[in-house]
Amino acid sequence: MALLQTDLLIAVLSLAVLYSFVSPDAQGDALYALKGSLNASQLTDWNQNQVNPCTWSKVICDSNSKVVTVSLSNMGFSGTLSPRLGILTTLQTLSLQGNGITGKIPEEFGNLTNLTMLDLENNHLTGEIPNSLGNLKKLTYLILSQNNLTGAIPESLSNLSNLVSIQISSNRLSGQIPEQLFQVSRYNFTENHLNCGINSAHLCESDDGGKSHKSKTGVIAGVVGALLAVLLLGGFLLYYMWKGRHRGYKREVFVDVAGEVDRRIEFGQLKRFAWRELQLATDYFNEKNVLGQGGFGKVYKGVLGDNTKVAVKRLTDFESPGGDIAFQREVEMISVAVHKNLLRLIGFCTTPTERLLVYPFMQNLSVASRLREVKPGEPVLDWSTRKNVALGTARGLEYLHEHCNPKIIHRDVKAANVLLDEDFEAVVGDFGLAKLVDVRKTNVTTQVRGTMGHIAPEYLSTGKSSRRTDVFGYGIMLLELVTGQRAIDFSRLEEEDDVLLLDHVKKLQREKSLDSIVDRNLNKNYDIQEVEMMIQVALLCTQSSPEDRPAMSEVVRMLEGDGLAERWEEWQHVEVTRRHEYERLQRRFEWGDHSIHNQSAIELSGGR
Template identity: 55%
Template sequence: MSPACEHSSEIREAHIPPNQMNRWLVFLAILGLSCATTGPDVEGEALLDFLKVLNDSNHQITDWNSFLVSPCFSWSHVTCRDGHVISLSLGSKGFSGTLSPSITNLKYLITLELQNNSLSGFLPDYIANLTRLQYLNLADNNFNGSMPSTWGQLSSLRTLDLSSNKLSGTIPKHLFSVPIFNYSDTELHCDSSLEQPCVSNSAIPASTNKSKLAVALGWASCGAFGILCLGTILTYAYQYIQRHKNDVFVDVSGEDESKVSFGQLRRFSLRELHLATNNFNEGNVIGQGGFGKVYKGALSDNTKIAVKRLADYHNPGGEAAFQREVQLISVAVHRNLLRLIGFCTTSTERILVYPFMENRSVAYRLRDLKPEEQSLDWPTRKRIAFGTAHGLEYLHEQCNPKIIHRDLKAANILLDDEFEAVLGDFGLAKLVDTRLTSVTTQVRGTMGHIAPEYLSTGKSSEKTDVFGYGITLLEIVTGQRAIDFSRLEEEEDVLLLDHIKKLLKEKRIKDIVDKNLESYDAKDVERIIQVALLCTQAAPEDRPSMSEVVNLLIGEGLAERWAEWELMDEMDNREMSLLDHQFAWADESTHDQEAIQLSWAR
């Protein structure tokens, strides 16, 4: 065991005051990842080298850094499972380099998406070493040369898109057995027969004029016969519907056009969602995370939707459980909760369908605005804080079973047309039996937002959401991220929570408030910060419930609770100071003992 890992065990045995516990837990989480001999640190270094060779001259990726080697901690466009990188989504980033051999260190990689960049060079044969690879998309780049014969060893591959590249030569025969492939708009040799086309039946060809013309001519040749059949089918369908108009249809296979399921929730066919999202086109991706990707789409009646395609739901046995959870979540109806329109399930897909929010998320409005877009003003931010609190109060105290969100952050708060807060991404939240006070699960959430007891024990409760809400309040006020390693350069705290505590003690309210806010009410800001700090106390029993939070936001009972917090914080700081002194004394004693031992040896 390395010295760093040995020291971490000594820290766990020490007494740490409650208000300092969160920073210690985050530190230990980072340290634990860095202590792994074959773990995510190797993958992090591989990704840094991979990004360097990709040539990110437009600086699209800014949060991959050597301060935190583990990519599973907070790196964007990276999805992990069990501490290993399984997906890289780097399409349309303006890269102009090539591929690095370091990618072979990502031995658990399942998905690699680099489409619509300006990458060049030969297709590397070492890609064949990624034995778990299932999805590879290198379309719309400038790769040249032939396809490596070694790629025929990619036995797990399910989707391969190499369209619109400068490739030539022969395609390995094995790659025609991949379920979905696309070699169109290249100079690769494709057999014109049905056995070896350039595009599989499941793939959407590149939109070239030639391919569109071919499709049009093909359909035209069948036109007369199709019209004749259509009339017969429509007549039969109308008679059938009239006889069975009161029946309930269930789309078990996901391949028919059934519209009705249970309650008011609509069940979509997979084909319908393929059409709505242009075959889940990467250009329609509006968000992604550990759950999968979210696509913007439009139904046949032009209704705009957001389609969440869930990852890691390929077990057919989980379909019934998924449907039960969807049924229960569909009952949660509140103006500050994102309404679930419907869902789709097949043997390999779990998809949720929501209304599309034109104003995106709070995180987008705080940090990712385009130059022509306006930042959130103070009254809107206050309304968002109250709306989010009301939505959480409903989930915790008015739903049966109660619902714990477990990933509360600015990125999961959406904004409707009137900039009203709409709490989203609770579709995969934990449904909790009201007889249980907590439930143990695999830790789900975003570092910096995760409550210390959840991080250390895996037990979540309503109070874990309260902690996340407190961090979200700090995001709303400051416009900053929960964890920001750039603050290290200014010798400031990496954790936003610790950073704000320090500024508040120094009465630097102006330095707390988002620089994009032209005007604000200083008393309002101070009150919301106080509520945030009450929500983020280390001990869950010390945090208020969400109904109490709603009252605290308007000032009811805040003075008394804040006075208690200040007293406890002062006591914790004294204990921490004493603890530091004890560590220093222990170090000095160790040095003295070593000196005595050396003198005896002489």
Template identity: 55%
Template sequence: MAAAAGATRRRWAVWALLLLRLLLHPAARVLANTEGDALHSLRTNLNDPNNVLQSWDPTLVNPCTWFHVTCNNDNSVIRVDLGNAALSGTLVPQLGQLKNLQYLELYSNSISGTIPSELGNLTNLVSLDLYLNNFTGPIPDSLGNLLKLRFLRLNNNSLSGSIPKSLTAITALQVLDLSNNNLSGEVPSTGSFSLFTPISFANNPNLCGPGTTKPCPGAPPFSPPPPYNPPTPVQAGSSSSSTGAIAGGVAAGAALLFAVPAIGFAYWRRRKPQEHFFDVPAEEDPEVHLGQLKRFSLRELQVATDGFSNKNILGRGGFGKVYKGRLADGTLVAVKRLKEERTPGGELQFQTEVEMISMAVHRNLLRLRGFCMTPTERLLVYPYMANGSVASRLRERPESEPPLDWQTRRRIALGSARGLSYLHDHCDPKIIHRDVKAANILLDEDFEAVVGDFGLAKLMDYKDTHVTTAVRGTIGHIAPEYLSTGKSSEKTDVFGYGIMLLELITGQRAFDLARLANDDDVMLLDWVKGLLKEKRLESLVDEDLQHNYIDVEVESLIQVALLCTQSSPMERPKMSEVVRMLEGDGLAERWEEWQKVEVVRQEVELGPHRTSEWILDSTDNLHAVELSGPR
């Protein structure tokens, strides 16, 4: 009897073991989570020398726990972030099973092979970024099914064949870049494609048509656009007369400017003769688009802002005032009225810089919607951000509105880091912000971080291109080397980002004379270091959080902030490294390395017989460690 019972137990044990192995088998996991299986198939097809995909564990049913994967509240994958990850290999058709995917970021790798036609099944896709890879073959015709697609960047690959006409049906498309490939045939000129300039199709020698520098066989030759004849000035009233004189003078200059761009650009403008380089009365100024940018008339923005009324001012900054506006179609916008001295001949350079800014498109960057340029005005038009800036939410919040909770602050930290990383590593030429602070991190309707005011420092300096040492920034955020030399770099942005992190954690201003009343440091960085030295972490965190935060996450953000604000720019991490640390990859190692260097540095510089100093240790929370030298 006992022997029979033992045999039965052994049989059940064998069956249980077989069942467990079956559940861990990929074929069974398809039933549990198709998306996880699709992503694991991608992992097996990619070479990953830096172990970026190490967390993609095939035994875990839910891929939402993996790094570089973002899910919604229903545990559906909505974003895959694998840009600049040194990956090679090929894509897999199983990617088409990620039905809720909105962002597929695979840029700046060495991925080869063809683009799977199954990507056309991702009908919720908003952004497809496959640029700077080694893709070959045609652009799949199925991509025309992605009707929600706003950003399509396939540039800097080896794609061949014609541009699918199906893409012209994507009316939501705002940014298109197919440059630097081997595409051939005629560029479609219908639908959304009529909005894009030659920059979208550059360096495809076998492309022809209105979006290129080469006419297609049988097409009429390119010719310069007809000169613009400004409206006859109204003689009654000196104001109208002077306006007509200005328009006439600028028109003469515009005729010369038209000869500068490439022949293809001239042909493109001939097809849209209403697009010119000067302002005209509103009733004669139809809607104008330059690529994905709209050229607004001054009158249109005057009406939208109620004559730039003070009641519509959203904020003031070093570049000018920002006004809330409502366009004729009811759309809310933010209009930045730049304050600068206008210099002759700066119009083309200004427009060039504006178009360069508009090419920097990322979910964590404030999208430039349009601009206005007249002999006396320079204005930029952006989408209106319903939740204002991080600074206003931290320090100017009405009592009726809840404070930013800790999880939102963590998302802001990561989102703004991603935006800055894009400016530094994926814009050509790279964009240095030069004024990173909480006031320039805006919040959309979902409280996602959107970096604003990028590119404006260079835009405002275009009239003094020989001057490279003009310091722009805000006290408390400016890196020491920038202040002393006037030379900015990515690492000056990293320093400003570190201070912004401390603003997020503490709710304090970067520079605040009010702290003198308590014998505290006016500089936020020094104030934070003082509290850490005194082991007063609870006094450091924003009181608005009411202790609703996770200690270890606060410590991690402080560690990132201190790494970013090191006095030596060479020792600060890059923003791409900051992103990885915030995602949970590499912070502990970088922090431990910094601690060792800091101890040695202070012992050498300050001598062995000084008082103690603060330092953080990730293995023992936040505590003081004996260092030689005063703070």
């Protein structure tokens, strides 16, 4: 019994020790030790009394408050690396490039078994590359260039089967390069004293990731060839431009926007951003830069190196069965959708653990924010602007549904996904994102992407979306524009049963109480006939049967004043008939529910 108690005590103590290594206290202590060793006085919010580091700058935690990213690039540190950092076993990214860090790389870094990126480039590190780094089985990026490292490259690095890039140029390394490292997709061993081996000597001359194995003579020949190619290509382009002027020739590298010929975009303009570039642009995805958050992830405000303002969407729940190539193919398909009322995609970024999309920054944010989050002193959306937003959004969706190739279903049309440019023109965002994420990982509903209150009933029940599900969401967005309210508002339970905005508007429309529908922030500065027309279009778009809803091209025509009266008269007839039938069945149900004997009589009076 005593032996059993001793074993139990040891087990409990072991668990306590293990917990101490992963607890917020231990994480905070380890990072605070790093701050001290780096002489990092700049990190003023890394407070020893605030041991949970998840609120500290340059630190990112997961949903379980475990540290996964520490990014301290180009901070001007001059100290050393703390070995206590080795207890952060959940760490995935450690980026310290561009500082003046001295001393050795701690052996304890080999305990960071979840690490996918280790970037210590451009410091003053000395000593050998620790053999323990061979334990980092998940490591994909190892960047140690531009330091003063000595000794041989550890043979253990050959065991890193997930490695896609190893950059160790400009050090003082010597000895044999392990042959297996030449199988890595990108490598750079130049400006060292390394022995590449008899069969791989030519590979040590490469400083472009091992892709071009050319000598200086080959480079010169390549440059000359490239110049000739440019001259030839220029001649062909001039020829075709001249030919086009005489034969109406149109270059296929441009996409003409149907109905909106004032905007064109050239293929190949999509930029692939580096992860580090977007880290710097968003201040390491600082929460202060969050513009919004939805089912697809967070959106951060960012500023690129050329001072261009951008919005960076950091996707969650993405699926990429074919890796970067599959993701890039889907992104390029979305980028083909070019229209003045669609948000233009600037570029993207992929890493083994991240998928990001980069868009222009919309300084007037979203329609939803302008309807419901107006700060004191800011103007509200006037009625004229709301009409323009309704028409612009309809035109953007019409393009996605009917003119884009391939056709794109948005799947989450709502005021929060309609942005406003500097002229308050509507710009539809987030279209096509459902193609880039794994719908099986969503916690909302199986096979359904969208926002409750905006989701068409058939999509919610079957998981099958169509262009008409977008039409339903658009109709709800029109009601948001008119009322300024959310699609679902539980505060209405205090006065009535209509939690859904759609039901609430239908009721007030039947009661002919249009004045009580319109957003009070408009202060009655609107045309009541135009309000009625917009509500009519909204109700046509939100019919329960998808077959009864108009196509977006028809919606555009109705908003422009063509065909609404006829469609509305037809809808009223159907709706009145449907409502009378519903009320008749309800009365019959209520009557039968309170008359047990009469129920029996009804059953007995059936067919004989």
